[in-house]
Amino acid sequence: MAAWMLTKAGASVLMLEAGRDYNPDEAPMLNMAMDAPLRGINTPDKEFGFYDATVDGGWKMPGEPYTMAEGSEFMWWRSRMLGGRTNHWARNSFRMGEYDFKPKTRDGLGVDWPFEYKDIAPWYDRTEKLVGVYGSNDGLENHPNSGPGVLQTPPKFRVWETFLKAGGDAINVPVVAARRAVLTKKIDERSPCYWASGCGRGCSIGAAFQTTTSLIPWAKKTGKLTIATGAMVYEVLLDSSGKATGVRYIDKATGTHKEAKGRVVVLAASTGETARILLNSQVAGRSEGLANSSGQVGRNLMDTVGSSVSAYFPQLEGRPRYNEDGAMGLHAYIPFWDYKRIVSGEVDTPRGYHVEIGGSFGDPGMGVGGGLDGYGSSLRADVKRRYGARIGFTQRGEMIPNASSFCSIDTNTKDKFGIPVLKFNFAWADHELKQVKHFQNAMKELIDKLGGTLVSEPADPAKAISKGGEIIHEVGTARMGSDAKDSVTNQFGKTWDVDNLYITDGSVFASKAHKNPTITIMTLAMRSSDSIATRLRTGEL
Amino acid sequence: MTDTTAPVIIAIDRRVTLKWLMGALAVGQLAACGDGAKGLSWPELEAISATGIGKDPNLTDPVVPWPLTLTAAQLETTAELADLILPGEGAIPAPSKVGVPAFINEWVSAPYPDQHSDRVLIVNGLAWLDEESKVRNGVPFIRAEASAQKAILDDIAFKDKVKAGLEKPAEFFGRMRSLTLGAFYTTREGWADIGYMGNTPGTGDYAGPTPEAAAHIKGVIEGMGLKYTPA
Ligand SMILES: Cc1cc2nc3c(=O)[nH]c(=O)nc-3n(C[C@H](O)[C@H](O)[C@H](O)COP(=O)(O)OP(=O)(O)OC[C@H]3O[C@@H](n4cnc5c(N)ncnc54)[C@H](O)[C@@H]3O)c2cc1C
Numbered sequence: 001m002a003a004w005m006l007t008k009a010g011a012s013v014l015m016l017e018a019g020r021d022y023n024p025d026e027a028p029m030l031n032m033a034m035d036a037p038l039r040g041i042n043t044p045d046k047e048f049g050f051y052d053a054t055v056d057g058g059w060k061m062p063g064e065p066y067t068m069a070e071g072s073e074f075m076w077w078r079s080r081m082l083g084g085r086t087n088h089w090a091r092n093s094f095r096m097g098e099y100d101f102k103p104k105t106r107d108g109l110g111v112d113w114p115f116e117y118k119d120i121a122p123w124y125d126r127t128e129k130l131v132g133v134y135g136s137n138d139g140l141e142n143h144p145n146s147g148p149g150v151l152q153t154p155p156k157f158r159v160w161e162t163f164l165k166a167g168g169d170a171i172n173v174p175v176v177a178a179r180r181a182v183l184t185k186k187i188d189e190r191s192p193c194y195w196a197s198g199c200g201r202g203c204s205i206g207a208a209f210q211t212t213t214s215l216i217p218w219a220k221k222t223g224k225l226t227i228a229t230g231a232m233v234y235e236v237l238l239d240s241s242g243k244a245t246g247v248r249y250i251d252k253a254t255g256t257h258k259e260a261k262g263r264v265v266v267l268a269a270s271t272g273e274t275a276r277i278l279l280n281s282q283v284a285g286r287s288e289g290l291a292n293s294s295g296q297v298g299r300n301l302m303d304t305v306g307s308s309v310s311a312y313f314p315q316l317e318g319r320p321r322y323n324e325d326g327a328m329g330l331h332a333y334i335p336f337w338d339y340k341r342i343v344s345g346e347v348d349t350p351r352g353y354h355v356e357i358g359g360s361f362g363d364p365g366m367g368v369g370g371g372l373d374g375y376g377s378s379l380r381a382d383v384k385r386r387y388g389a390r391i392g393f394t395q396r397g398e399m400i401p402n403a404s405s406f407c408s409i410d411t412n413t414k415d416k417f418g419i420p421v422l423k424f425n426f427a428w429a430d431h432e433l434k435q436v437k438h439f440q441n442a443m444k445e446l447i448d449k450l451g452g453t454l455v456s457e458p459a460d461p462a463k464a465i466s467k468g469g470e471i472i473h474e475v476g477t478a479r480m481g482s483d484a485k486d487s488v489t490n491q492f493g494k495t496w497d498v499d500n501l502y503i504t505d506g507s508v509f510a511s512k513a514h515k516n517p518t519i520t521i522m523t524l525a526m527r528s529s530d531s532i533a534t535r536l537r538t539g540e541l
Numbered sequence: 542m543t544d545t546t547a548p549v550i551i552a553i554d555r556r557v558t559l560k561w562l563m564g565a566l567a568v569g570q571l572a573a574c575g576d577g578a579k580g581l582s583w584p585e586l587e588a589i590s591a592t593g594i595g596k597d598p599n600l601t602d603p604v605v606p607w608p609l610t611l612t613a614a615q616l617e618t619t620a621e622l623a624d625l626i627l628p629g630e631g632a633i634p635a636p637s638k639v640g641v642p643a644f645i646n647e648w649v650s651a652p653y654p655d656q657h658s659d660r661v662l663i664v665n666g667l668a669w670l671d672e673e674s675k676v677r678n679g680v681p682f683i684r685a686e687a688s689a690q691k692a693i694l695d696d697i698a699f700k701d702k703v704k705a706g707l708e709k710p711a712e713f714f715g716r717m718r719s720l721t722l723g724a725f726y727t728t729r730e731g732w733a734d735i736g737y738m739g740n741t742p743g744t745g746d747y748a749g750p751t752p753e754a755a756a757h758i759k760g761v762i763e764g765m766g767l768k769y770t771p772a
């Protein structure tokens with residue numbers, strides 16, 4: 001986003017990318033699982049399946065470890081490719097709302113953001129319009145509408161989504177159109193969704209938003225963008241006055257250390273990696289790393305609260321077949337609805353969650369035989385009867401920053417380039433565990449209303465909750481704020497300590513609302529880049 | 542009490558350990574006591590060290606980089622079993638006609654931990670099946686009558702009716718069933734059988750439910766006393 005905004009504004013940009021170049025035509029769209037090794041299942045090499053677009057990444061990367069403090073578990077998903085994880089994200093794009101930017105004001109926990117929702121609303125509109133997001137404006141509490149003409153028309157609900165809506169309506173749990181960064185109408189050279197091929201494989205027709213089919217080629221077209229791939233940045237360079245002069249990186253092809261100079265340095269290497277670069281940067285006379293006079297770099301690490309339940313609905317058995325691929329992701333979802341009872345104290349957890357749902361007739365996959373019994377023609381009948389009768393419910397909830405969750409440099413471990421690695425500390429608090437309980441109870445009520453049965457009784461929240469990082473929404477390690485004493489950047493991503501050093505990834509999040517972070521990362525990046533462009537124009541930078 | 546009458550002839554993968562052989566011999570002895578082949582041990586096998594997929598394979602032109610390891614005899618038994626699990630019906634082909642045995646070979650030969658445990662289960666399980674059949678019927682599994690084959694399966698295929706002592710063979714059968722179903726229902730023939738109609742690009746808006754599917758869910762919802770909202 002920063003590269004597009006800045007080149008569009010006339011600045012020359014050098015983008016340093018640790019991974020390799022990536023061409024969206026590499027995406028195996030429409031290829032059958034059958035043609036992939038092991039039917040495309042997850043393996044230690046390709047942890048989200050053979051066809052997942054991730055290049056040279058995953059939970060584990062050879063030669064590029066991360067470590068964990070004793071008693072902590074944290075999972076860090078990386079991908080080393082141009083466009084990063086935007087090539088294969090699920091494209092769920094829910095706006096943060098009024099409450100989400102002022103959490104401390106509401107319940108005294110965490111910190112507030114340095115601006116209000118209304119300040120960022122126009123930037124959300126601009127970002128959603130540029131990116132292309134489908135969804136509907138339902139006017140729900142803390143789920144803001146987009147501006148007129150911003151959203152694209154969402155795809156129709158499928159049968160099982162209509163079924164859930166009927167149950168939800170009966171118990172006042174909303175089931176509404178989801179918002180995803182997927183085109184349903186053509187914009188610029190990008191085609192609308194053609195209703196097939198999982199978006200995690202990458203979308204070469206440009207319907208599912210990824211920077212390699214949009215922002216990066218657009219920025220290239222200005223003639224102002226130079227991209228260096230295989231460039232592993234590890235340090236920001238400063239001059240004697242404390243201004244950033246560039247970065248130092250390892251050119252992976254030759255193994256040589258190189259420097260790149262610039263008037264402004266923008267870090268957007270992802271939440272973990274940006275913190276790592278700051279903490280690894282040497283600043284004369286200081287030991288805490290760069291832009292860290294507040295001591296907050298690496299702190300406030302947050303991820304989304306995740307857990308799931310799954311239920312079987314006899315009412316859906318043997319339902320008439322049709323093509324339910326649709327946009328290969330959410331058409332409907334359950335936004336958080338219980339804010340009033342949080343305020344009244346009837347709900348014992350301070351923050352909300354939303355529920356992502358799945359139950360389509362999809363490619364049956366290697367799991368199709370799970371839980372079946374016997375053999376022969378009765379087995380075939382069972383497979384067919386049960387197809388499309390099971391619905392999965394996935395919680396995506398807000399985490400409140402806590403003192404036990406942070407990353408720091410592990411001085412004992414280096415990666416294959418010789419760069420010290422990150423060490424994670426992570427712990428959930430009671431708030432998050434209670435939220436899991438709320439989710440489990442609410443889903444049981446919904447499932448019950450629809451005559452379903454749980455596939456298995458949900459585990460105790462402490463067991464049911466995801467591991468830190470597992471939901472891949474890590475944010476917060478260089479948070480923005482209104483006070484240099486307890487935040488790393490101002491509201492425009494400018495570090496308090498270095499006037500020409502900016503951060504435009506998820507590390508600047510002050511809180512982690514239950515809404516998936518990427519649309520907000522891009523919106524903040526657009527707003528911050530606009531501020532950089534203005535300061536460049538006025539000669540301030 | 543003598544040795545078993547039927548000679549123990551088992552195709553042995555060269556990686557199979559000595560422990561396994563001893564287990565197989567013990568079967569013969571137990572069998573003679575009229576105890577079936579349930580005494581067969583299920584020894585660990587050496588892990589496969591072939592190259593895997595890697596972190597950046599060519600996604601549009603996939604290759605399976607590891608060598609296949611099942612013997613011809615093991616593949617034959619696999620095919621026989623797969624076809625018993627999900628027999629062809631009318632126009633629907635049997636698993637052996639759409640490459641399921643070859644897929645199971647690819648699976649058990651893969652250099653990954655999950656597939657390795659399946660390999661241990663399956664290689665040993667196939668041997669057990671033959672031994673059990675020889676004990677009961679005097680011939681290996683593939684040469685037994687259909688009814689005799691089913692008699693063996695009936696002892697291991699149903700969760701609540703696994704014959705005492707046959708828990709391990711039941712586990713083996715469960716994996717074979719799961720692999721067979723997964724492999725079959727990911728083929729075009731499997732898609733047609735189950736009714737998966739996707740992976741087909743379309744133009745314009747997403748069509749949504751057919752009138753028949755919509756009418757059906759409307760009936761279900763209203764039948765439950767709930768309110769139906771059309772898509
Ligand atoms: C399977 C999956 C599904 C997801 N679904 C959703 C979703 O539905 N909604 C949502 O909001 N979010 C989702 N996410 C999360 C989303 O992908 C991330 O929030 C988003 O991509 C973060 O953007 P980023 O620019 O901070 O980091 P990244 O996308 O990771 O980009 C960082 C880039 O920097 C490069 N880099 C890293 N270190 C260095 C270095 N030292 N030097 C130079 N370059 C470096 C990387 O190679 C990469 O290209 C999902 C993620 C995954 C994996």
Ligand code: SF4
Nearest residue numbers: 193194196199203208
């Ligand atoms: S479902 Fe639509 S948006 Fe997703 S990859 Fe396929 S064509 Fe692209």
